[in-house]
Amino acid sequence: QQPVQSPQAVILREGEDAVINCSSSKALYSVHWYRQKHGEAPVFLMILLKGGEQKGHEKISASFNEKKQQSSLYLTASQLSYSGTYFCGTEVTGNQFYFGTGTSLTVIP
Amino acid sequence: NAGVTQTPKFRILKIGQSMTLQCTQDMNHNYMYWYRQDPGMGLKLIYYSVGAGITDKGEVPNGYNVSRSTTEDFPLRLELAAPSQTSVYFCASSYRWIETQYFGPGTRLLVL
Numbered sequence: 001q002q003p004v005q006s007p008q009a010v011i012l013r014e015g016e017d018a019v020i021n022c023s024s025s026k027a028l029y030s031v032h033w034y035r036q037k038h039g040e041a042p043v044f045l046m047i048l049l050k051g052g053e054q055k056g057h058e059k060i061s062a063s064f065n066e067k068k069q070q071s072s073l074y075l076t077a078s079q080l081s082y083s084g085t086y087f088c089g090t091e092v093t094g095n096q097f098y099f100g101t102g103t104s105l106t107v108i109p
Numbered sequence: 110n111a112g113v114t115q116t117p118k119f120r121i122l123k124i125g126q127s128m129t130l131q132c133t134q135d136m137n138h139n140y141m142y143w144y145r146q147d148p149g150m151g152l153k154l155i156y157y158s159v160g161a162g163i164t165d166k167g168e169v170p171n172g173y174n175v176s177r178s179t180t181e182d183f184p185l186r187l188e189l190a191a192p193s194q195t196s197v198y199f200c201a202s203s204y205r206w207i208e209t210q211y212f213g214p215g216t217r218l219l220v221l
Contacts, residue, residue: 001168002151032207041199041212042152087151089207097207098168099144099151 001026003090003100011106012078020073020103022088031064031071032089034099035082042087045073078107111135113213115200121219122190130185130216132200140203141183142167142210143175145196152199158183159206190220 003024012018022031030049034042048064048071059076075082088100116131134141139160144152154167158177172194174186183202187194197217201210 030207032210034210041214042210044209044211047208091207095157095165095206096168097154099153102149102151 001092001096002098003088005086005088005100005103007103008101009104009106011108012082014080014107014109015077018075018078018105020075020086020088020105022071022073022090022100024069024090024092024098026069026090026092028064028066028069028090028092030091031062032091033062033071033073034087034089035084036087037084045086075105078105080107080109083107113200113202113211115198115213115216117216118214119217119219121221122187123221124190124192126190127186127188128190128218130187130198130200130218132183132185132213133181134183134200134202134211134213135181136202136204136211137180138202138204138211139180140206141177142201142203143173143183143185144199144201145169145194146199146215147196155185155198187218192220194218195220 006021032047033045036042062073064071086103113134142157143155146152153169156175158164200213203210
């Protein structure tokens with residue numbers, strides 16, 4: 001039930017792009033993305049609802065393919081501040097919510 | 110506006126002891142949640158509440174209890190601490206169900 005994220009870890013140089021994928025075995029009502037820096041609490045980035053919409057947040061955007069039960073997070077022109085662990089969260093039937101396995105992103109100068 | 114606050118920040122328990130993790134929010138959110146995060150892992154939902162007096166189980170409720178007597182407070186109780194409960198516990202709240210959750214700073218619990 002826990003969604004699977006890929007890759008598990010990625011290292012980027014400043015200015016490079018990255019894609020983080022989130023895949024669920026269950027039908028999804030919504031997908032949520034959070035970023036957690038080491039030793040801190042997760043911080044909300046964005047939510048995507050059923051309908052295949054794509055959302056943007058500055059240079060970070062995401063898509064949601066409800067038929068494939070997948071979501072992708074796109075980080076464009078990465079900055080040092082983007083470093084952290086990214087989690088997707090999936091809302092499924094029965095008022096249940098599952099965070100994904102996490103993707104560690106490190107941006108180096 | 111403090112957001113979500115949690116106490117204590119860190120605690121060491123002996124096996125079999127009990128304790129209550131405190132969580133308070135000042136945003137007048139109806140929804141509150143308790144998660145645990147094991148080292149290097151994602152967060153797992155323990156319990157949630159949709160309002161004062163209403164709570165329900167999440168993915169990993171065994172070994173925990175909750176209550177919600179006010180909108181602001183959502184304490185998590187560990188009755189008989191076990192080493193498997195060593196984790197970081199996060200409390201969160203939101204205005205709508207599961208949307209835009211605001212997390213507290215976490216409580217690091219070590220059971221020896």
